[in-house]
Amino acid sequence: MLLSFEAASKRYRRHAREIVAVDRLTFDLDVGESLCVLGSARSGKTTLLRLAAGVEIPDAGTVSFVGRATSAMSRRERENLFRHEIGCVWQAAGPDHVEVVQFVSWPVLSAGKSVRAGAELAREKLSLVEADDFMDARIGDLSPSERMRVCLAQALVRSPRLLIADEPSKTLDPIDRRRIVDLLRSVTGEAGIALLMTAGDATGALPHAQLGSLDRGQLRISQPPVADVLPFQPRAAHG
């Protein structure tokens, strides 16, 4: 199993009150599978993703990546996980003054590769997310949808086994929203990357994925008919 949550809980202390962000989450995600979690504001979506990414460890229960509990890993091991195995698309989307190719190649450079190798890989992934037109722009000049695609390219240069996306369709209009969701499907489906994503409401849901509902830290996942979890079939052409 690639990613496994077993009764994983996370609490926060806000002033005198203890807040349960996520409560005994249990689910598995294997290679090539995708799970889209629907939840309103403060339902615990981001905490769930931060636990999955190994950015945080649970207070109770376990989160395991390929059979190893994140709580049993050293900080360095978790950082390595983050660098090589898991690609993340978070809401905060890159510094404005940086050029797109440079931004996308950062993970490659921090892994010790040359600037040239980094730029080459960055351009390849940018092309994959249909960002050819603005490869040479600065982040600050991009629309929300373009920014999202750039962040997706950056997550992909790590050649991850798991892609995590935090409400990728949040600030987008309906047409861009569908485009991003389609892209997420195609880039993960074709490469067999597992996908864990969240959406604020049903309009951002991922097609052909398992869907879950997160409410006040509790996750309920629907058991789809078999046809829903069949392997992704790429579209013949992008229209």
Place this chain on the structure above:
Amino acid sequence: MARRGAQRRAKASGLKYAVLGLLVEQPSYGYSLISQLTEVVGDAYRLKDSAVYVAIDTLKADGYVREVERQPVADSKRTQRVMYAITPEGREAVAMWLSGPAGGSPEPARSELVRRLAFSGREHAASLLEAIDEGEMECVELIAAATRRQHALAGRSAGEWEAEVERLVHGYGISYLQALLDWHRDARAVVTRFAAEANAGEAG
């Protein structure tokens, strides 16, 4: 009984125009109308075959459609396959419908749960919570189905009238289901709170 009949008629009248709308294009068989309707309207509405036949019967009685062909069928429960066509009166009715005011309200889905909620005391909290979970999962499954259907259309050229209308039609279903999902979460919060208070009361 009378009330049931009225409900059935009200439901059929909503469908009536959808069936007529399809027949404007070309004559069609009953079962192929059903599959076309599912295609157009999506999974969110849970169309019943019988409701479509009721609508067709009503349309026949109104003189808006007529039978144009009857074929015997060997391998089906229905012994004959009937092809229907729209009449000139039917065309007029569609035109009136399209230019008339939009009315109606979405049926209160999960009505069984709502009715149970209305007649339950707080001592029924546990079974209500179960029903709420079930209802929520049903919403999630319908969202999955509607999203899949919408995605299937995504390859068509965006920006064109047909593609945009289809996106809107499926979007309506998805928005409606999202509202139901929110309702279930709200219901859970309320029932959970009262269940906790009841438990605390018992313990003390």
